Amino acid sequence: MTHDLISRYGGNAPRYTSYPTAPHFSADIGETPYRARLASLAPEPISLYVHIPFCDTLCWFCGCHTKITRRYEPVLDYVDILILEMAELARAAPPNMQMSHMHWGGGSPTLLTANDTLRLARVAKNLFSPTEAFEFAVEIDPRETGEDRIAALAEAGLTRASIGVQDFDSQVQQAINRTQSFEETAAAAHSLRNHGVQSLNLDLMYGLPYQTLERTLRTIEQALTLAPDRVALFGYAHVPWMKSHQRLILEEALPGPLERREAADAAAELLISAGYRQIGIDHFALPGDSLSQACDAGMLRRNFQGYTTDQATTLLPVGASSIGRLPDMFIQNEPSLKSHARRVTEGHLPIAKGVLLSMDDQLRAAVIERLMCAFSVDLAAICTLFGADIACLSDAFPRLRAMEQDGLLTHNRSQITVTPVGKPYIRQIAACFDTYFSQGTARHSSTI
Incomplete structure (x- = not known):
C-alpha cells in the first residue's frame, strides 16, 4: 500500500512556506508598491528576517542563496549595507514600530565576528524596539562558532539557537562536504546553554547520500543526548537544476523514495518515544516548548523559515535574496550581492520581485x-x-x-x-x- x-x-x-510560492513572484512588483504598504502599516509588532549569505565552505546539499568566501572583508562590507538597509526600512515605515521576532539565517550568520554581531543586533533593536516577549533566533554553524561569538550572541539577546547538524556519520558528511564532529556540536550546545541561551533546536536531514535507516537513527540518538528543545528533520531536496553544486552529490548514492519514507517514519517514531511531539511535517518539540504550545492553541504558523510561533502579519526582509511578507504582499530582495549593495547605497529598498495577494x-x-x-x-x-x-x-x-x-x-x-x-x-x-x-x-x- x-x-x-x-x-x-x-x-x-x-x-x-508561502502562497503563492516564490516561483510565481513577478518583477512587476517592486519598490513603489512596497513603500506604499510600509508607510501604511498598522501600529502592531513586525518581524525581521536578516539574511547573511556567506559561508567559508560549500555544503553540497545546500539549497540556500549563499556565497563562499575565505576573506572577511566582503562580510564586513555586507554588514555595513545591512545597517543602511535597515535604516531605510525604518524611515519608510511608520515611526516607533516594535519588533516581536528577529531571525538571522544564511549562509552562516555565525561567520560574523563578535563585534559585527553586536553591532548589527544593536542597530536592529534601536530602529525597531523589541517587544516584551521578543524572540531572537540565529542559525548556528558549530564549526565556526567559538566562545567569543557565542558570548556576543548572548549579549545581543539571543533567545533561540538553531544548530545545523544534518548527519553525524562520517561517510555521509564527506558525501555532502560538511565535516562536523559530534564533539564540535556538543561543545557549541553546552557553550550556548552556559551563556544563558536555553532554547536550542537541532537541524537534521534524511535522504542524504549513503544515509541508511540505521545511520539516520544513530544520528538522532546522538542528537538526543544534547537534549534539544526542538528537532527539525528535513527531507533533503535534490534540485540540481536549481542549485548546480548539488551535481557534486552522487545520485546513485541517494536513497530512493521508499527508503526515504521508511527513514522519516522510523526517525519520527524514535523522537516521539523520547518525549517529543511531532509538529507539522518536519518539526518535533518537547511539550513545554513554545512551538508545542502554539500547536495546542491553534496558533502555529508557517513562514519562510518553516514552522513558527510568530504571529506578526509583517515580516520585513533584510539582505540579499531575503523574502518578506506584508498583509497583502510578498516581496524578495535582489539575490545578487552586487545589485543589492548598489541599490541600498543609492537609497533604495532593494526589491527584485514580489506578488500582490488577491x-x-x-x-x-x-x-x-x-x-x-x-x-x-x-x-x-x-x-x-x-x-x-x-x-x-x-x-x-x-x-x-x-x-x-x-x-x-x-x-x-x-x-x-x-x-x-x-x-x-x-x-x-x-x-x-x-x-x-x-x-x-x-x-x-x-x-x-
Whole structure:
C-alpha cells in the first residue's frame, strides 16, 4: 500500500512556506508598491528576517542563496549595507514600530565576528524596539562558532539557537562536504546553554547520500543526548537544476523514495518515544516548548523559515535574496550581492520581485497554512472570514475525493481532516487548493 501511495502522491510539490510560492513572484512588483504598504502599516509588532549569505565552505546539499568566501572583508562590507538597509526600512515605515521576532539565517550568520554581531543586533533593536516577549533566533554553524561569538550572541539577546547538524556519520558528511564532529556540536550546545541561551533546536536531514535507516537513527540518538528543545528533520531536496553544486552529490548514492519514507517514519517514531511531539511535517518539540504550545492553541504558523510561533502579519526582509511578507504582499530582495549593495547605497529598498495577494490568494493561503500546520481545516469557517462562498474552492474537490478514496483524508461537509496515512502527502493535499501549481515551468522537490 505504501509503495502504491508513493507512486501516486510522491511526486514534486511546493513546501508551502508561502502562497503563492516564490516561483510565481513577478518583477512587476517592486519598490513603489512596497513603500506604499510600509508607510501604511498598522501600529502592531513586525518581524525581521536578516539574511547573511556567506559561508567559508560549500555544503553540497545546500539549497540556500549563499556565497563562499575565505576573506572577511566582503562580510564586513555586507554588514555595513545591512545597517543602511535597515535604516531605510525604518524611515519608510511608520515611526516607533516594535519588533516581536528577529531571525538571522544564511549562509552562516555565525561567520560574523563578535563585534559585527553586536553591532548589527544593536542597530536592529534601536530602529525597531523589541517587544516584551521578543524572540531572537540565529542559525548556528558549530564549526565556526567559538566562545567569543557565542558570548556576543548572548549579549545581543539571543533567545533561540538553531544548530545545523544534518548527519553525524562520517561517510555521509564527506558525501555532502560538511565535516562536523559530534564533539564540535556538543561543545557549541553546552557553550550556548552556559551563556544563558536555553532554547536550542537541532537541524537534521534524511535522504542524504549513503544515509541508511540505521545511520539516520544513530544520528538522532546522538542528537538526543544534547537534549534539544526542538528537532527539525528535513527531507533533503535534490534540485540540481536549481542549485548546480548539488551535481557534486552522487545520485546513485541517494536513497530512493521508499527508503526515504521508511527513514522519516522510523526517525519520527524514535523522537516521539523520547518525549517529543511531532509538529507539522518536519518539526518535533518537547511539550513545554513554545512551538508545542502554539500547536495546542491553534496558533502555529508557517513562514519562510518553516514552522513558527510568530504571529506578526509583517515580516520585513533584510539582505540579499531575503523574502518578506506584508498583509497583502510578498516581496524578495535582489539575490545578487552586487545589485543589492548598489541599490541600498543609492537609497533604495532593494526589491527584485514580489506578488500582490488577491482575496482569493489570501483565502487559499489560509486554507493551505491550516492544512500544513494542523492537518485539518474548516473550509466554511475560513470562507466566512473572507466573505466568500465555499463554492470558490470547488476546483479542489475532485482531487480531494480521489484522495479520500485512497484513505489520505476525510471530507465531511466543509471539514477536511488528514488521516495518519495521508500526513506524509500533505504537500500534495495542499496543492489541491493551489491555482498556480499547474501554471508556468516551476520545478519543485519531492514530497517524500
